[in-house]
Amino acid sequence: MPVDKDTMIEAIDVNKEYRRSGAIIRALADINLTIKSGEFILIQGPTGCGKSTLLNVLSGIDLPDSGKIIFDGENIARAQEARLSKLRRQKIGFVFQDFNLIPTLTAIENVAALLWPTVLREKEIENRAIAALRDVNLLERKDHYPVEMSGGEKQRCGLARAIIHRPRVILADEPTGNLDPESEKQVMDLLKQINKDMETTIIVVTHRGSLASYANKIVKMDKGAIVNIK
Amino acid sequence: MMVLRERKQFIVFCLMYTFLIFWTSYSIELVIKTPGLGLASTSFFMALSVGIFLSLLYAWLIVRRNSKTIATLKCIGWTNKDINSLISGFILFTTFMGFFIIIEVLFHYAAFFVYVNPSSPTVPLVNLLPVFVTFIIFLTFQILAILLANRKILKVRPIIALKRVGV
Numbered sequence: 001m002p003v004d005k006d007t008m009i010e011a012i013d014v015n016k017e018y019r020r021s022g023a024i025i026r027a028l029a030d031i032n033l034t035i036k037s038g039e040f041i042l043i044q045g046p047t048g049c050g051k052s053t054l055l056n057v058l059s060g061i062d063l064p065d066s067g068k069i070i071f072d073g074e075n076i077a078r079a080q081e082a083r084l085s086k087l088r089r090q091k092i093g094f095v096f097q098d099f100n101l102i103p104t105l106t107a108i109e110n111v112a113a114l115l116w117p118t119v120l121r122e123k124e125i126e127n128r129a130i131a132a133l134r135d136v137n138l139l140e141r142k143d144h145y146p147v148e149m150s151g152g153e154k155q156r157c158g159l160a161r162a163i164i165h166r167p168r169v170i171l172a173d174e175p176t177g178n179l180d181p182e183s184e185k186q187v188m189d190l191l192k193q194i195n196k197d198m199e200t201t202i203i204v205v206t207h208r209g210s211l212a213s214y215a216n217k218i219v220k221m222d223k224g225a226i227v228n229i230k
Numbered sequence: 231m232m233v234l235r236e237r238k239q240f241i242v243f244c245l246m247y248t249f250l251i252f253w254t255s256y257s258i259e260l261v262i263k264t265p266g267l268g269l270a271s272t273s274f275f276m277a278l279s280v281g282i283f284l285s286l287l288y289a290w291l292i293v294r295r296n297s298k299t300i301a302t303l304k305c306i307g308w309t310n311k312d313i314n315s316l317i318s319g320f321i322l323f324t325t326f327m328g329f330f331i332i333i334e335v336l337f338h339y340a341a342f343f344v345y346v347n348p349s350s351p352t353v354p355l356v357n358l359l360p361v362f363v364t365f366i367i368f369l370t371f372q373i374l375a376i377l378l379a380n381r382k383i384l385k386v387r388p389i390i391a392l393k394r395v396g397v
Binding site for chain 2: 049052056061062081082085087088089090094096097100101104105113114117161162165167173193
């Protein structure tokens, strides 16, 4: 569908509204955004400006009220849940603000969990999980449970889970929101490294201006609209 | 593997199932031995009622307690079908463990009974037939529980895995 083959995600006239306590909140207002393959994008703006909603809509986690989301050539704005799940498993890696690791699984199991429902053999999944943990310098913690890891380690484990299937895009919602400055730098450096080495498109939602140096495109939002792209 | 790591919930429900399976089997045994005994029938129906209630409660609790995990799994690409299989495994594994414990206990009890009363012609406590009838009944309950869990899983939206919902 997209004209440009380098276009990874394209949002066309995307709108999204929420109803809260009887009031209608316009979370996304006529969003038009093109994200090219291999870009490192920061989406910034004040709390409640719609940046997380935009991330959710771009990944098919949430559906827009109107408009199109063209993801790698496919309009996912009206796709079925099963199709969206498949798309996320094949092409998208998620990094969450509060890590979202499964507390009853070890680091390696948390990373491998993404591939458990696939046809891959157990050994192959284990090898991939080990490789992903090595990529984020967390191999020595592979048998540790989330409760035994620091915030930075948990986020690196989350990052390993996001790259185990070599996705085309990594979406990170405030990935450093719960981290100290040192861990923040580690995580952002790793994201940059992944972007460079694997040519993965990275989209990071953050309210921290200090992360601007990592991005090659910054999208500023306010009141549900994009106010500036540079 | 995941069900065994949820130790507290697993052990509590496994023991409850074990007790219920024994109660139901014993009630069936009494009904067979003394068909006219109203107390045995009442006990049987009470055991069934508690059994179906607990099965549905377990299914509901598993989904409710793990809703964020389920949402995270959906975010990273698990389909509803994949998650249904996981939760069905939780439910069935707990029930099967209850049966294994009961069968093990009954065998040991029977062995001990025969050892101390070698001349007794009767089979002690509960025969295997009522236990297997109970097994079939409880499997039916678990199918209902799995259907309930599947409905609840469909309602878990991936968006709840993200900290801030909405704007």
